[in-house]
Amino acid sequence: MSVLTAVTAQNSRGVQGAWPLPAEAVRAQFRSVMDDIGVQAVKTGMLASAELVETVAELLADVDAPVVCDPVGISKHGDALLAASARDALRLKLLPLATVATPNLDEVAWLTGVRVHGESDLRRAAGAVLELGAAVGPGEGRAPGGGRRGPAHGTGRRSGGCGRRGMTTGICTGRGGTLASAIASGLARGLSVPDAVASAKEYVTGAIAAGFALGEGIGPVDHGWRWREG
Ligand SMILES: Nc1ncnc2c1ncn2[C@@H]1O[C@H](COP(=O)(O)OP(=O)(O)O)[C@@H](O)[C@H]1O
Numbered sequence: 204m205s206v207l208t209a210v211t212a213q214n215s216r217g218v219q220g221a222w223p224l225p226a227e228a229v230r231a232q233f234r235s236v237m238d239d240i241g242v243q244a245v246k247t248g249m250l251a252s253a254e255l256v257e258t259v260a261e262l263l264a265d266v267d268a269p270v271v272c273d274p275v276g277i278s279k280h281g282d283a284l285l286a287a288s289a290r291d292a293l294r295l296k297l298l299p300l301a302t303v304a305t306p307n308l309d310e311v312a313w314l315t316g317v318r319v320h321g322e323s324d325l326r327r328a329a330g331a332v333l334e335l336g337a338a339v340g341p342g343e344g345r346a347p348g349g350g351r352r353g354p355a356h357g358t359g360r361r362s363g364g365c366g367r368r369g370m371t372t373g374i375c376t377g378r379g380g381t382l383a384s385a386i387a388s389g390l391a392r393g394l395s396v397p398d399a400v401a402s403a404k405e406y407v408t409g410a411i412a413a414g415f416a417l418g419e420g421i422g423p424v425d426h427g428w429r430w431r432e433g
Pocket residue numbers: 305306307308342343344353354355356357358359361362363372373374376377378379380382404407408411
């Protein structure tokens with residue numbers, strides 16, 4: 204079930220417009236889901252403004268289910284999806300509620316000041332995210348205790364993806380959101396955090412490898428790759 208926080212106009216070329224919903228609309232959708240259907244896990248994505256980050260943090264404070272926070276900052280095309288003024292609310296209110304946080308490398312630098320230049324920086328970055336309160340972070344699907352960790356860009360076993368038109372960089376839209384959603388799905392099914400992260404990492408790797416061209420710009424990951432591969 205979804206609680207929409209913003210409406211965007213976007214395509215493979217970029218984000219042409221974004222309109223945050225009123226906090227009241229977010230609260231009402233949340234109540235509609237919780238009071239009838241309930242949740243086994245939550246994943247947060249684009250929150251647009253400090254007000255919406257605070258609203259979502261308030262709502263999640265009473266939720267007794269794992270929370271995966273994907274602190275969406277900018278789109279693959281460089282379009283802002285979160286106001287700069289929302290950083291403190293994200294750091295101080297939402298991330299402390301997270302079971303798992305999945306910032307990408309730009310987002311982790313923005314949130315913690317730690318710049319990742321190589322693999323040796325990953326542990327420091329993860330530590331900085333943990334200090335904000337998230338149980339696990341950042342991005343990369345790192346499992347506690349040194350679980351599976353994949354390549355950041357383009358060197359992995361299945362990397363490549365987005366294969367038409369000679370794109371071999373693994374750059375496609377929806378990677379981070381797919382990783383975070385897959386982790387939340389695993390947690391909802393009762394997997395432990397390390398198992399949910401490992402399973403999500405495998406899934407997103409396949410989705411990137413099967414990414415395809417759509418439109419004139421950056422195409423999407425393929426969420427249906429397992430189904431298509433049979
Ligand atoms: N070229 C690639 N090949 C394989 N996995 C990749 C590649 N690029 C990114 N990933 C994986 O996709 C997941 C999400 O990456 P991330 O950089 O956080 O995405 P985004 O920038 O979309 O938020 C991570 O697990 C990352 O390791």
